[in-house]
Amino acid sequence: MFGLFNRFSKVSMLEKKYAKLMKDSHRLSTINRAQSDLKFAEAQSILDQLDKIKT
Incomplete structure (x- = not known):
């Protein structure tokens, strides 16, 4: 029931943030x-x- 309002898991949020930062890094290079x-x-x-979360 508490997960009902949690639209994204912590892992998926971190993966999206990682992808955005890598894209920005490449653009700024x-x-x-x-x-x-x-x-x-x-x-x-x-x-x-x-890595810490997944292991």
Whole structure:
């Protein structure tokens, strides 16, 4: 019953956030390499969280 209002699971939300950050990182790689690296590092931390949840 409590899951009724939870539309997305935590894993799917993190996967979407990871995909968005990777897309932004790729887009920024041609414009501003420093910002691209920051987005990539953020995406990497989310990937680490996903690994912890899945195992």
